[in-house]
Amino acid sequence: MSKVLSKVFISLSHNQVANRMAKKYGLKFGAARFVAGNSIENAVKCVRELNQNGMVAMLNYLGEFVSSEVEAAKAADNCIKTLDAIYESGIDSNLSVKISSLGLDISKEVCLKNLRRVLDKAKEYGNFVRIEMEDYSHCQLTLDIYKELRKEYDNIGTVLQAYLYRTEKDLEDLNAYNANLRLVKGAYNEPADVAFPKKSDVDKNYENMIKTHLLNGNYAGIATHDGEMVDKILKFIEENKIPKSQFEFQMLYGIRNDLQSQLSKKGYKVRVYIPYGVDWFGYFMRRLAERPENVAFVLKNAFK
DSSP: OHHHHHHHHHHHHTOHHHHHHHHHHOSOTTGGGTSOOSSHHHHHHHHHHHHHTTOEEEEEEOOOOOOSHHHHHHHHHHHHHHHHHHHHHTOOEEEEEOTTTTTTTTOHHHHHHHHHHHHHHHHHHTOOEEEOOOOGGGHHHHHHHHHHHHTTOSSEEEEEETTBTTHHHHHHHHGGGTOOEEEEOOOSOOOTTTBOSSHHHHHHHHHHHHHHHHHTTOOEEEEOOOHHHHHHHHHHHHHTTOOGGGEEEEEETTSOHHHHHHHHHTTOOEEEEEEESSOOHHHHHHHHHHOHHHHHHHHHHHTO
């Protein structure tokens, strides 16, 4: 049943009619647990609270799959406004961007133009930008863009997904770039010819991916809410004397707050991914697809 629900929610995440309805009726039925409101002011408030509790953040202005250069330029403007707000408020946060929102589906040139604008502003502020990984159809293009821009910018990182077969080879290739990587299991519904169907295989690949990247001496954003996985990685880190300056734990806003707090209190760097903005529906659907307990939370709140 959970697999069926997961496919339903992933399908809805791409449904434009459902997206329009969601925007019309706002952050209801529990979405506010995972999304920090529509405005940058709300997002800054959330980050400040995290900072006060010893954690840092990465902000993402929600949006993806734009179809015009005007929309792509506007998305870049919103990224720059987010960087402005981070700098002006003094909060400790970097920026995460989906480059499909910056025009990747229009052309590589449009995307690069907008992304360079964002990176230039981040560099001016001494901040960092992470290029998110989206579905499989965008994977190679995303890595191509990262590699091209990595030659120009030091303040850029990207993401690798453990459920893809290709990730082991991608990790090897990116080692030459001393890549700062967010390492995730993956949240899109991909076919068995490109992704591991079994969770156990994804978990195994994820663990190996983290260990390889750390042993290569590169910076790792270890993005998981799995307590057992965290324990395994911490044991590996201790055994191999990996310095705390080489990694951080990354989690999503509204998920496993208990684990976030525990790790932070033990002196580990914890970075919380905080999305905000009006285009929240696709992100929300993927969170429901990932974890059955998220669905239970939403149903509970829907009837309050």
